[in-house]
Each structure stands twice: as C-alpha cells, then as structure tokens.
Amino acid sequence: MATIKDVASDAGVAVGTVSKVLNGQYVSAENKRKVEESVRRLGYQMNYYARGLKTRYTYTIAVIVPDILNPFFACLVYHIEKELYKLGYKMFLCQSQMEPEKEAYYLRLVSQNKVDGIMGITFNENDAYFTGDIPAVIFDRHFRGPVCCISSDNFRGGELAAERLLAGGSRKLLYIRTGSSLSSETLKRGQGFASKCQERHASYEMLDLGDDADFYPEQGILEALKSRMEGGVPSFDGIYTSTDGLALEVIKQLDHLQIQVPRDVQVIGHDGLRRMNRGDYLVSSIAQPVEDMARAGVECLLRQIRKEETEDITILPVTFVEGGTTRIT
Amino acid sequence: MATIKDVASDAGVAVGTVSKVLNGQYVSAENKRKVEESVRRLGYQMNYYARGLKTRYTYTIAVIVPDILNPFFACLVYHIEKELYKLGYKMFLCQSQMEPEKEAYYLRLVSQNKVDGIMGITFNENDAYFTGDIPAVIFDRHFRGPVCCISSDNFRGGELAAERLLAGGSRKLLYIRTGSSLSSETLKRGQGFASKCQERHASYEMLDLGDDADFYPEQGILEALKSRMEGGVPSFDGIYTSTDGLALEVIKQLDHLQIQVPRDVQVIGHDGLRRMNRGDYLVSSIAQPVEDMARAGVECLLRQIRKEETEDITILPVTFVEGGTTRIT
DNA sequence: CTGAAAGCGCTTACAG
DNA sequence: CTGAAAGCGCTTACAG
Numbered sequence: 001m002a003t004i005k006d007v008a009s010d011a012g013v014a015v016g017t018v019s020k021v022l023n024g025q026y027v028s029a030e031n032k033r034k035v036e037e038s039v040r041r042l043g044y045q046m047n048y049y050a051r052g053l054k055t056r057y058t059y060t061i062a063v064i065v066p067d068i069l070n071p072f073f074a075c076l077v078y079h080i081e082k083e084l085y086k087l088g089y090k091m092f093l094c095q096s097q098m099e100p101e102k103e104a105y106y107l108r109l110v111s112q113n114k115v116d117g118i119m120g121i122t123f124n125e126n127d128a129y130f131t132g133d134i135p136a137v138i139f140d141r142h143f144r145g146p147v148c149c150i151s152s153d154n155f156r157g158g159e160l161a162a163e164r165l166l167a168g169g170s171r172k173l174l175y176i177r178t179g180s181s182l183s184s185e186t187l188k189r190g191q192g193f194a195s196k197c198q199e200r201h202a203s204y205e206m207l208d209l210g211d212d213a214d215f216y217p218e219q220g221i222l223e224a225l226k227s228r229m230e231g232g233v234p235s236f237d238g239i240y241t242s243t244d245g246l247a248l249e250v251i252k253q254l255d256h257l258q259i260q261v262p263r264d265v266q267v268i269g270h271d272g273l274r275r276m277n278r279g280d281y282l283v284s285s286i287a288q289p290v291e292d293m294a295r296a297g298v299e300c301l302l303r304q305i306r307k308e309e310t311e312d313i314t315i316l317p318v319t320f321v322e323g324g325t326t327r328i329t
Numbered sequence: 330m331a332t333i334k335d336v337a338s339d340a341g342v343a344v345g346t347v348s349k350v351l352n353g354q355y356v357s358a359e360n361k362r363k364v365e366e367s368v369r370r371l372g373y374q375m376n377y378y379a380r381g382l383k384t385r386y387t388y389t390i391a392v393i394v395p396d397i398l399n400p401f402f403a404c405l406v407y408h409i410e411k412e413l414y415k416l417g418y419k420m421f422l423c424q425s426q427m428e429p430e431k432e433a434y435y436l437r438l439v440s441q442n443k444v445d446g447i448m449g450i451t452f453n454e455n456d457a458y459f460t461g462d463i464p465a466v467i468f469d470r471h472f473r474g475p476v477c478c479i480s481s482d483n484f485r486g487g488e489l490a491a492e493r494l495l496a497g498g499s500r501k502l503l504y505i506r507t508g509s510s511l512s513s514e515t516l517k518r519g520q521g522f523a524s525k526c527q528e529r530h531a532s533y534e535m536l537d538l539g540d541d542a543d544f545y546p547e548q549g550i551l552e553a554l555k556s557r558m559e560g561g562v563p564s565f566d567g568i569y570t571s572t573d574g575l576a577l578e579v580i581k582q583l584d585h586l587q588i589q590v591p592r593d594v595q596v597i598g599h600d601g602l603r604r605m606n607r608g609d610y611l612v613s614s615i616a617q618p619v620e621d622m623a624r625a626g627v628e629c630l631l632r633q634i635r636k637e638e639t640e641d642i643t644i645l646p647v648t649f650v651e652g653g654t655t656r657i658t
Numbered sequence: 659c660t661g662a663a664a665g666c667g668c669t670t671a672c673a674g
Numbered sequence: 675c676t677g678a679a680a681g682c683g684c685t686t687a688c689a690g
Binding site for chain 1: 684
C-alpha cells in the first residue's frame with residue numbers, strides 16, 4: 001500500500017502538503033494537481049486509523065443490539081448500516097445477547113478511541129457507561145442521563161391497536177406482552193392500549209408473561225389462553241401483543257385451540273414485520289417507521305460527534321397495517 | 330484515557346517494559362507486578378489501532394453479505410459474530426446490496442490495513458480483489474483463486490430432497506430456483522436433485538425463474554404453477570425449492586390455487602430456517618449447519634491470518650428437517 | 659503557500 | 675533484563 005510519504009515523494013512535495021490536499025485545505029493549484037495525479041497513479045488510500053491517532057476520529061460506529069435473529073433488530077441494523085455507509089462510516093456490529101458483560105465490553109470500545117460513537121438497543125443497567133461525553137443514541141429506552149433516545153410513538157400505537165380492534169367489532173380486549181420491563185418506551189404500548197380502552201369504556205385485560213416467555217413461549221401462552229376459555233369459547237375476542245413475534249405465537253396457539261383468526265378473535269401485533277422487509281405483513285400490526293428511526297438515530301449521533309446541539313428524545317409516528325388477522329371494516 | 334506512557338511513569342519503568350508485559354514477553358517479576366498494578370489503577374486499555382500501525386494487525390474482520398434482512402444471512406452473521414467475539418475480534422458488518430461498487434468498496438478495506446481479513450458471501454465478479462495475499466473466506470462459492478470456500482453439501486441436499494418427496498409418495502417432481510447463477514455451489518442443489526430423480530427413474534422438471542423472481546416472485550411463480558395445471562389439477566405433486574423463502578412464496582401461491590400442502594403437493598425448501606432461530610421449522614427443508622459453517626469459516630480465516638495451512642474447500646453435511654409441508658412416513 | 663519537525667500510542671531492534 | 679530511540683502513517687502548529 002502506498003502511504004502519504006510515497007505520494008509526497010512522487011509528487012515532489014512535502015507530506016504536509018499532501019495531507020492538506022487530502023483534507024481539502026488550501027494549496028496552490030499547481031501542487032494540488034500534482035498531488036491528485038500521484039494519488040491516482042499510486043492508488044493511494046488513506047489509513048484512517050493512523051489519522052485517528054491524531055484527530056481522534058475513526059469514522060467507525062458501534063451498533064449494539066441483543067441479536068440480529070430478531071427480525072425487527074435486523075431491520076433496524078440493516079437501515080443503520082445503509083445510512084452510515086452513505087456518510088462514509090463503517091459499522092461494528094455488536095450482539096449483546098442480553099449479557100451484561102458482553103454489553104459492557106462493547107460499550108468500553110468507545111472509550112478506547114476505537115469508535116466515534118455508539119448506538120443501539122441495550123437492556124442492561126450499564127448506564128454508568130453513558131457519561132454524556134460519549135456520543136450515543138439509544139432506541140426505545142429513555143435514559144435519565146444525557147443520552148439521546150429515538151423511539152416511535154408507542155403510546156399512540158397502543159391506542160391505535162385498541163381503536164382498530166373495536167372498529168373490527170371486538171368487545172373483550174386482551175393485551176399480552178413479554179420481555180424485560182426495563183425498556184420503558186415499549187411499556188407505553190400497553191399504557192396507550194389501556195388508556196384507549198378506558199376512554200371507550202371497553203372491557204379489557206392486561207397480561208404480562210414476563211421475561212421467560214421470550215424464549216419458550218408456547219407453554220405460557222397456551223395456558224394463559226386456555227384459562228380464559230369456557231366450553232371452547234374464549235372470554236376475549238380481540239388481542240393486541242407487544243410484538244409481531246408474540247402475535248405469531250399467539251395465533252399458533254389459537255389455531256391449536258380451534259379458534260379462528262380473525263373470525264373469532266382479531267389479533268394485532270406491533271412492529272410491522274414483513275418477510276425480507278417487503279411484500280405482505282406477517283400479521284395486522286402497528287408498524288414502526290424503522291427506516292426513519294435509523295436515519296434519525298444516525299443523524300443524531302453524527303450531530304453529537306460534531307458537537308452540535310441535539311434533541312433529547314425524538315418520537316416518530318406509527319401506523320396501522322393490515323395483515324389478514326383483523327376484520328376489514 | 331490512560332496511555333502506555335502514563336502506565337510507564339506511574340510504574341516507574343520505560344514504555345518498552347510496559348509494552349513487554351502487555352504482550353506477555355519476559356520481564357522481571359518485580360517490574361511485571363508494578364506494571365500490572367498501574368494498569369489496574371489507571372484502568373489502562375490498549376489502543377489496538379495504534380499498535381496495528383506497527384504490527385499490521387487490527388483484530389478486526391469485515392463480514393460481507395448482500396443484506397441481513399435475509400434470515401439465512403442474518404443467521405450466518407449471527408454465528409460469525411459470536412465466534413469472532415470469543416476470539417477477541419471485532420466485526421465490521423458490510424451489506425453489499427448486490428451492488429458491485431459497494432462490494433468493491435468494502436473489499437478494498439482489507440488492503441488499507443483496516444481489517445485483518447474478510448469473509449462472507451459475494452456475488453459479483455470482484456475476483457480481482459482476492460489476490461491470495463489477503464486472508465479471505467467465501468461461503469457457498471468456489472473461486473478459482475486461492476480463496477477458501479466453506480459450503481454445505483448442496484448436492485447431497487438436492488438428493489435428500491428428492492428422496493424425501495419420493496418417500497412421501499410424490500411421483501411428479503418439480504425443482505424451482507431463483508437468483509444469480511454465479512453462486513456455483515448452490516447450483517449443485519438442483520444437480521443433486523436431478524441426479525437422484527434419474528437414479529430412481531422418477532419424472533421431474535427443472536424450473537429456473539432467474540434473478541428477477543427474487544424481488545417480485547408472486548407473478549412469476551403463480552404463472553409457472555398455473556401453466557402446469559389442467560382442470561385444477563397440477564401436473565406435479567412434489568416441489569423442491571432452492572431456498573426456504575422461495576418455498577414459502579410457492580406455498581402461498583399454491584394456497585391461492587386451492588392446492589393443499591402437503592396433501593396434494595409436498596414442498597421442501599432449503600436452508601432450514603426457523604423463526605428467531607428456534608422452535609419449529611417454517612417449512613420442511615434441507616437444513617444447513619449454519620453454526621458449524623460459521624465456526625469453520627472463522628477458524629479458516631484465523632489460520633490464514635496466522636499464516637498456517639488451510640483447506641481449499643470445506644463441505645459440511647446437511648440434514649432433512651420436518652416442517653409440516655411433507656407427509657410423515 | 660510550503661517545508662521541517664514534533665507528536666498521536668504503540669512496538670521493536672539496539673545498546674548497555 | 676531494561677532503557678532510549680526510531681518508526682508505523684498521519685496531522686498540525688510553526689517558521690520561513
């Protein structure tokens with residue numbers, strides 16, 4: 001690989017001069033031409049790490065998610081990478097697996113001048129790493145600290161789901177959630193749902209299956225549904241779940257119980273997943289604007305890196321999408 | 330952040346001495362103790378990029394796939410990251426989007442001393458970048474060059490699919506594929522299928538929907554199926570597809586055509602996808618040992634980085650998995 | 659405007 | 675065994 005030195009001697013100028021044209025600073029037209037010529041001839045490529053030693057910028061971002069087997073996280077990472085690429089940044093992918101040590105390990109990267117910033121979805125109590133002097137963006141979780149948060153309108157999503165279930169004729173609503181209770185932003189889905197049900201004087205129940213149900217959901221879901229049935233007839237006729245993945249599991253169990261969707265029970269999930277991110281929605285759902293969230297997150301992070309002002313929290317709108325598990329009205 | 334200099338002065342030794350204990354070289358027990366003490370007290374963390382300037386190793390690997398919206402690619406990347414993390418490597422995630430320029434951009438990274446090696450799935454004719462002096466591992470595609478290839482036994486997979494369809498009672502078999510014809514390893518799926526059909530003297534047809542069908546498959550698939558029906562009765566009763574994604578699309582169209590799976594037509598896909606990588610298989614399928622492939626790929630890459638000998642090509646075994654779209658025998 | 663030099667955080671011969 | 679020094683590829687005051 002050619003270095004800046006090779007370019008300098010090839011062009012017959014000092015390395016400082018080469019550095020200047022590389023960084024778009026002013027040099028005489030004559031020298032600029034010579035340097036550019038040499039760069040081309042030698043196929044010179046800047047070593048950003050060497051530069052980073054002085055400038056403290058590596059043009060590298062760490063993205064942390066629990067894992068990319070979850071289609072929603074995969075979709076988020078997909079869009080973040082696209083956005084980052086456009087802006088000349090490279091992306092470290094870090095899967096925390098929900099393990100605090102692995103999360104901490106990756107969070108530490110940033111303090112070693114290895115990345116310019118960090119963004120993603122964290123679930124553990126690593127707040128200590130977010131000291132405010134490190135550019136960071138967190139999705140769906142609001143820190144008390146100075147970390148930017150990007151989220152979609154979860155409360156409104158819950159409201160929308162209730163509205164749709166009611167519009168489709170459901171009268172006995174059920175909300176089911178799983179997972180960590182730490183991610184406070186997503187808790188608002190249930191809150192919005194309950195709020196709308198109260199406003200409409202609709203009968204509803206809130207069901208929290210907890211963390212374990214994320215990994216072995218069949219059991220818990222089946223029992224929960226069964227215990228709400230009498231003589232083959234369910235005590236609910238409309239279900240909203242905290243994620244599409246959970247909605248799919250619920251539908252599978254309803255199927256086992258010979259309950260037809262959407263005829264007997266309507267189901268609405270949350271996230272708006274589609275296979276390969278195109279074509280039909282997997283279930284009727286409250287869709288998050290993932291691409292916009294990714295873009296907003298990247299923009300917010302870059303503003304922090306450039307030491308510009310940023311919003312503390314950004315909330316993007318959600319929409320209802322039809323996926324065949326609700327009655328069309 | 331503390332630097333090696335800070336540690337040296339804190340411990341009262343020369344920076345070279347600190348470097349030695351950091352790299353496990355021999356120093357007096359006394360100095361070793363002092364340095365380790367200072368490292369702990371100052372919370373020193375090595376800057377690997379600075380080290381890389383001298384050593385040429387960054388402990389960073391670039392992984393290239395078309396995108397991670399494809400669940401198979403996501404699963405591969407998932408396991409690669411886990412493996413790399415264990416070994417102290419960080420992973421750049423590069424989504425080529427099948428665009429030659431983006432692929433080339435990322436391939437160039439390696440030649441800039443930014444990564445120690447590169448692995449993944451490439452589809453474009455960027456062979457020129459694989460010159461043999463760059464550690465590289467490619468999945469599912471055999472280069473004429475000196476690049477390592479990791480693959481599962483695609484030919485055997487095709488055979489297995491044919492065997493299973495026949496065992497389940499199908500007599501008129503159909504193979505459907507889509508996508509680029511460049512990935513020579515996956516072409517073997519059809520070859521194995523055809524070979525087994527011939528061996529068993531079974532009637533079969535090979536159908537190639539080409540590249541476009543990857544993006545808007547509904548049309549092409551529906552027409553292809555329709556043209557093979559007469560009076561509502563299909564001319565086939567067993568289908569093997571080149572991927573699970575395609576199998577799902579085919580099943581959707583069969584559904585539209587009122588053809589029941591697996592009663593009327595059995596369907597077997599390829600890859601062995603499961604939602605979130607656990608639970609039931611999405612369709613009956615030929616499962617690739619993704620985790621083993623990831624592990625083998627990482628090991629092969631690290632051997633290259635350490636300049637050890639490696640196999641040119643590694644082929645791992647596949648298995649048939651039941652996913653509800655074949656008749657149980 | 660441009661060149662020579664110091665320095666970013668590390669490693670590695672080279673003396674001692 | 676250990677310290678002083680040079681150098682990895684770059685940037686950035688500082689003279690000129």
